[in-house]
Amino acid sequence: MSQSAGPRSHRGPMESELFSTLVPLALLVAIVLTAYEMRVSLEPASCAECPHCQALAAERERRDQELQTWYARSKGIDPDEDDDRRIG
Numbered sequence: 001m002s003q004s005a006g007p008r009s010h011r012g013p014m015e016s017e018l019f020s021t022l023v024p025l026a027l028l029v030a031i032v033l034t035a036y037e038m039r040v041s042l043e044p045a046s047c048a049e050c051p052h053c054q055a056l057a058a059e060r061e062r063r064d065q066e067l068q069t070w071y072a073r074s075k076g077i078d079p080d081e082d083d084d085r086r087i088g
Contacts, residue, residue, distance in 0.1 A: 046053035 046056060048054075
């Protein structure tokens with residue numbers, strides 16, 4: 001007799017073996033990639049030794065100071081006055 005054309009309720013042994021092998025493998029790959037991403041995210045964006053990175057840090061500091069001065073002038077705050085925001 002012939003089998004019915006309805007949905008299969010039984011998975012073959014090949015499908016379940018493939019599934020049980022791929023899921024742990026995919027989980028392991030996800031764990032390794034997550035650990036790598038976390039390690040990379042904790043590294044500094046620039047190194048402290050090379051002149052290029054030092055120049056970038058100095059430029060960033062100069063630009064931040066310039067923006068603070070501009071903001072203080074635009075709000076009528078004397079930049080040389082003792083300001084509590086600069087403590088710390």
